[in-house]
Amino acid sequence: GDSVTQMEGPVTLSEEAFLTINCTYTATGYPSLFWYVQYPGEGLQLLLKATKADDKGSNKGFEATYRKETTSFHLEKGSVQVSDSAVYFCALRDRSGSARQLTFGSGTQLTVLP
Amino acid sequence: EAQVTQNPRYLITVTGKKLTVTCSQNMNHEYMSWYRQDPGLGLRQIYYSMNVEVTDKGDVPEGYKVSRKEKRNFPLILESPSPNQTSLYFCASSFGGGPSNEKLFFGSGTQLSVL
Numbered sequence: 236g237d238s239v240t241q242m243e244g245p246v247t248l249s250e251e252a253f254l255t256i257n258c259t260y261t262a263t264g265y266p267s268l269f270w271y272v273q274y275p276g277e278g279l280q281l282l283l284k285a286t287k288a289d290d291k292g293s294n295k296g297f298e299a300t301y302r303k304e305t306t307s308f309h310l311e312k313g314s315v316q317v318s319d320s321a322v323y324f325c326a327l328r329d330r331s332g333s334a335r336q337l338t339f340g341s342g343t344q345l346t347v348l349p
Numbered sequence: 350e351a352q353v354t355q356n357p358r359y360l361i362t363v364t365g366k367k368l369t370v371t372c373s374q375n376m377n378h379e380y381m382s383w384y385r386q387d388p389g390l391g392l393r394q395i396y397y398s399m400n401v402e403v404t405d406k407g408d409v410p411e412g413y414k415v416s417r418k419e420k421r422n423f424p425l426i427l428e429s430p431s432p433n434q435t436s437l438y439f440c441a442s443s444f445g446g447g448p449s450n451e452k453l454f455f456g457s458g459t460q461l462s463v464l
Contacts, residue, residue: 239391269452276457276458277457277458278353278439278441278455278456278457278458279392279439279441279453279455280455281452281453284452324391324392337392337394337453339384339391339392339393340391341389341390341391342391342392
């Protein structure tokens, strides 16, 4: 079955540091890939997505590139802010016909210190 | 404002006492789903619904029921809650279960504790 593996947290960075959160996946078909973010006390929100190989999703300074050859979708940001403190989830949706939608990774807690 | 509304936000109950968590969306979405979030496990799908009167099991359906009598509402029912159902629950919706790039809209969550 489909699965998503994320780097384990928690991750603690100083403001303006560079961020990478690793995400790799396995899928039977050709999935679309997503990053969702969960701020404290809130539900998940879509951060960015990519639907085909070599696509780069970007939003709010975050980027992730769909790498089919390494089955990866790592999240990066050049300079994090305190307001980026949240839990980040990598997810995939296989287009092989299942209606179950997203398969999520276990989440990575990010804390940014001033 | 487009939103998914869950109630209650927090719920403490005892083993065996039936409870319902409500979920409502105002975006005319066809697809709705329930997830539970547990530390180290991420989000796991409980049930989903493709449209009114159409529901199906997700990855962890045991101990839960759902119904979809109206398009906007998708309640989660625990007929006889047990402590292993203590979790953070999220309802989510989207326009449909078709295109793979559709995004899900999430509610704010319901923290359930079963004693």
